[in-house]
Amino acid sequence: MLIVPEALIAGLVTPADAFAAVEAAFAAMARGDAHNFPVVREALGEGRQYGFKSGIDRAGGVLGVKAGGYFPGNMARGMINHQSSVFLFDPETGAPVAMVGGNLLTALRTAAASAISIDRLARRDVRVLGMVGAGHQAAFQLRAAARVRDFDRVVAWNLHPDMLPGLGRVAEELGLAFEAVSLENLGAQADVIVTITSSPAASLLDRHVRPGTHLACMGTDTKGKQEVEPALLARAAVFTDEVAQSMTIGEAQHAVALGLLAESAITPIGQVLTGAHPGRISADQITLFDGTGVGLQDLAVAARAVDLAVARGLATTVEV
Ligand code: NAD
Numbered sequence: 001m002l003i004v005p006e007a008l009i010a011g012l013v014t015p016a017d018a019f020a021a022v023e024a025a026f027a028a029m030a031r032g033d034a035h036n037f038p039v040v041r042e043a044l045g046e047g048r049q050y051g052f053k054s055g056i057d058r059a060g061g062v063l064g065v066k067a068g069g070y071f072p073g074n075m076a077r078g079m080i081n082h083q084s085s086v087f088l089f090d091p092e093t094g095a096p097v098a099m100v101g102g103n104l105l106t107a108l109r110t111a112a113a114s115a116i117s118i119d120r121l122a123r124r125d126v127r128v129l130g131m132v133g134a135g136h137q138a139a140f141q142l143r144a145a146a147r148v149r150d151f152d153r154v155v156a157w158n159l160h161p162d163m164l165p166g167l168g169r170v171a172e173e174l175g176l177a178f179e180a181v182s183l184e185n186l187g188a189q190a191d192v193i194v195t196i197t198s199s200p201a202a203s204l205l206d207r208h209v210r211p212g213t214h215l216a217c218m219g220t221d222t223k224g225k226q227e228v229e230p231a232l233l234a235r236a237a238v239f240t241d242e243v244a245q246s247m248t249i250g251e252a253q254h255a256v257a258l259g260l261l262a263e264s265a266i267t268p269i270g271q272v273l274t275g276a277h278p279g280r281i282s283a284d285q286i287t288l289f290d291g292t293g294v295g296l297q298d299l300a301v302a303a304r305a306v307d308l309a310v311a312r313g314l315a316t317t318v319e320v
Pocket residue numbers: 106110132133134135136137138158159160163196197198199200201203218219220221225291292293294
């Protein structure tokens with residue numbers, strides 16, 4: 001069995017690697033070669049959450065599980081609050097293949113999903129990126145978005161404005177102008193909007209968003225979270241990583257519960273990748289990607305990390 005610890009991931013897996021791995025996983029899901037198993041998520045008390053995201057990709061030869069959770073007391077211990085590890089198994093025998101640090105991989109695979117949606121669904125002529133959120137994931141989201149479109153400006157809003165200068169420094173590194181704005185102003189200027197907050201109620205409203213915008217709603221990954229007004233999903237062409245998750249734990253949960261969005265109106269992005277769905281069909285259509293985060297994304301980037309670690313002689317082998 002191989003071990004690829006967290007400390008090695010930053011030097012191994014690039015945003016480009018994550019993008020390619022997640023794209024392959026989404027396409028395999030759409031072809032029926034890969035599927036996610038039901039998510040387990042349990043409250044441990046005192047705000048701690050723990051869960052398992054797992055699946056099998058027969059085309060990619062991957063079977064495994066990401067075990068991880070949220071531990072709000074970690075910051076005081078000098079650790080990050082999100083902790084996860086990925087375990088890979090041989091799909092033929094069930095034998096353990098690898099254990100891989102999952103913290104940085106989670107950020108890379110989440111940003112890759114959002115970037116895939118921008119790459120496939122946003123207009124080609126976009127110039128202004130709107131960021132709603134400025135926490136840990138936001139920097140990864142911004143970097144990944146900048147890889148797939150030629151933005152010249154970032155407009156950003158965050159409930160806690162003191163977090164925005166950190167995101168501004170990432171924009172500066174990327175050579176992009178950065179401005180903190182109101183939500184009204186953000187929607188009026190942005191061609192692409194990424195939402196990446198842990199909000200329990202809608203921040204971005206339907207009236208804020210212009211025709212032709214692409215939204216990647218990435219923060220809602222649990223029942224009860226919400227980033228945008230349900231009417232926006234009713235107005236948009238809605239895409240997702242996995243329809244079942246979108247309806248239950250994703251941004252679409254609210255519009256579905258209110259009867260504003262039908263299951264049949266939510267398209268897996270894998271269908272756009274395989275050519276089974278055209279994606280955006282007009283310049284003034286609003287497209288919205290509901291990125292809920294599926295286990296197969298985690299397995300795909302972990303398998304890539306293992307391949308790269310083996311190729312560079314960096315993986316540790318242990319007898320099982
Ligand atoms: P973080 O704690 O570093 O940042 C939280 C962000 O949410 C900050 O911008 C904060 O200002 C904002 N926020 C907090 N409370 C808010 C409220 N009431 N209204 C509006 N904004 C509020 O978290 P993070 O690691 O950046 O993660 C952000 C979100 O993304 C979380 O909900 C996390 O669970 C989710 N996430 C989703 C995926 C996925 O695959 N879809 C993967 C990883 C994380």
